[in-house]
Amino acid sequence: MPKRKKQIVDEITEYIARKGGAHSDWYVDVADRANDALLHQHGLGDPDDVWIYRTATSARVAHTVRDFFTGELGTDGGREARSKTHRKVYAYRKRPHTDP
Numbered sequence: 001m002p003k004r005k006k007q008i009v010d011e012i013t014e015y016i017a018r019k020g021g022a023h024s025d026w027y028v029d030v031a032d033r034a035n036d037a038l039l040h041q042h043g044l045g046d047p048d049d050v051w052i053y054r055t056a057t058s059a060r061v062a063h064t065v066r067d068f069f070t071g072e073l074g075t076d077g078g079r080e081a082r083s084k085t086h087r088k089v090y091a092y093r094k095r096p097h098t099d100p
Contacts, residue, residue, distance in 0.1 A: 029078030
């Protein structure tokens, strides 16, 4: 079920706090298919990798969430132009084998 900005921000913030690391250790972005982005674009898949994704109510909400994490909290993240279809917000803790 698609979620609103506050729900996604709260859930990802809680996840980051639970899994640990500084905000700068995390990468946040948006995609149409978060699993594909995580596994194929960023190289996650190791059993110790941690990630989360949530579906936003709209692409605008998804980009607003990404911009909050990268701008306000200092996570690393995508800076691509806003897409009209990317509604999945994902976050993962960066590791030596991930890109970035």
